[in-house]
Amino acid sequence: MTIKRAYYLDAYTDQFAATVAAVFPRPEHQAIDLTLDQSFFYPTSGGQPHDLGSIEDWPVVDVFVDEATQTVVHRLEAVTKQPIVNQKVGAKINWKRRFDHMQQHTGQHILSQAFVEVAEVDTIGFHLGAESCTIDLNKFQLNKAVISAAESLANRIVFENRPVSIRFVSLDEMAKLPLRKRPKMLDDQIRLIEIEGFDLNACGGxxxxxxxxxxIIKVNKIEKRKEKLRVEFRCGWRALAHYQTIENAAIRLSSDFTTSIEAVPAAAQKLQKENKQLQKQLRVAQKSLISSRAAALAKSFIRPTSPELDFEVLVHCVDRTTSTSDLRQLANELTKPPDRITLLAHPDGAVVFKKSANLPGHLGELLQETLKNGVEGSGGGGPDFAQANLTQASKEQIDLFLAGAKTKVISSIKQGLEI
Ligand SMILES: [Zn+2]
Known part of the structure; x- marks a missing residue:
């Protein structure tokens, strides 16, 4: 049976009657595939996604062309009462989705031809996505003025409300016509979409x-992609929805900056500049704060051994005014002079071990050993620096951990120096 693709001539019918031509159970998809004697449902092809809708009460979840038979297949969600061949059925297309696709697709033809007229650039790809649409142009660079000119021309064609017509021609007839793009798939009859006095293109959409x-046809983004330029755009209702989103964001920003929408970019730029300066000042202040903290803490170094083994140890748990990221800087500062070891911890469980480079021993290994003694946590490091995170450790557990580590570190350094 030849299945009529009724949408070829009529894109506006969203309800129709048909007869079931064939039924194919698809248990692997928990679905049933159905073909009809005629269908207004659009199958995914040519960059345009399929329609949604229902046949009787069965939701249509996918529509595609079976390559072998070139028929339009409607995939229905698994149903309890299966359709049967020759059954008369009523079908309904989700009109909101269909009309959106019509707006985007005709908009694409207009925009593509606008780029041809303004910059002699061809469209080599089209994608109609759920959020936005894209065309790929065969040029990797176009200046803003050209893009803006193409956008304006496209909108002029919209406002002139030109007729869009469909016709079928033979291959011979097609050869004589000035098509924007020659189709790859050549049937006996080629379907042409003509925008009066502006564009002629072979298309199945x-x-x-x-x-x-x-x-409205609105270009939203330009992206370089190797040798091509990807143009993101939205048409009609989508363009309006996108405008509303952007407007809401702009109004919010203008209220936050207490300025007009037009003045927001300058205000944001000023804020960014100030922020950079403040960050710079903050880094300087933090550095000086770490230095003075280190100087104060340095007084608490103890010499645990005999004077001939000359090294100092500092064990300290900082308070919450010190960030965990400051721990490392503090340890670095404290061990800049030779013969020093610091074992620092934060009440949140962060632990940093650091020693002066002239001392023997391996802090990473010592930390691992200490971790084995019943404290939950993970960490490691090299000879001079090690860090760990004691997950959910109490203050007492952290103190015990530091005390255990201190004993190990002192005896290890002692041994190393005595050799
Ligand atoms: Zn098309």
Missing amino acids: THVHHTGEVG
């Missing part, structure tokens, strides 16, 4: 009757 129905 669903289109509006007049360019005015496309609504």
Whole structure:
């Protein structure tokens, strides 16, 4: 049976009656595939996604072309009462989705031709996504003025409300026509979409009757992709929804900056500049704070051994005014002079061990050994620096951990120096 693709001539019918031509159970997809004697459902092809809707009460979740038979297949969600061949059925297309696709697709034809007219650039790819659409242009660089000119021309074509017509021609007839792009798949009959006095292109998609129905065509983003340029755009209702989102964000920013929308970029730039300066000042202040903290803490170094083994140890748990990231800097500062070891901890469980480079021993290994003694946590490090995170450790547990580590470190350094 030849299955009529009724959407080829009529994109506006969203409810129709048909007869079931074939039924294919697809248990692997928990679905049933169905073909009809005629269908207005658009199958995924040519960059345009499929329609959604229902046949009787069965939701249509996918529509595609079976390559072998070139028929339009409707995939239905698993149903209890299966359709049968020759059954008369009523079908309904999700019109909101269909019309959105029509707006985007006709909008794409207009925008692609606008780029041809303004910059002699061809469209080599089209994608109609759920959020936005893209076309790929065969040029990797276009200046803002050219893009803006193409956008303006595209919108002029919309506002002129030109008729959009569909016709079929033979291959011979097609050869004589000035098509924007030659189709890859050549049937006996080629379907052409013509925007009066502006664009002629071979296409199988669903289109509006007049360019005015496309609504505004707005380019939203330009992205370089190797040898091509990707142009993101939105048409019609999508463009309006996107405008509303952007407007809401702009109003919010203008209220936050207590300035007009137009003045927001300058205010944001000023804030960014101030922020950079403050960050710089903060880094200087932090450095000086760490230095003075280190100087105060240095008084608490103790000499645990005989004078001939000349090294100092500092064990300290900082308070919460010190950030965990400051621990490392503090340890670095404290061990700049030779013969020093610091074992620092933060009440949140962060632990940092650091020693002067002239001392023997391996702090990473010592830390691992101490971790084995019943404290939950993980960490490691090299000879002079090691760090750990004692997960959910109490203050008492942290103190015990530091005390255990101190004993190990002192005896290890002692041994190392005595050799
Ligand atoms: Zn098309």
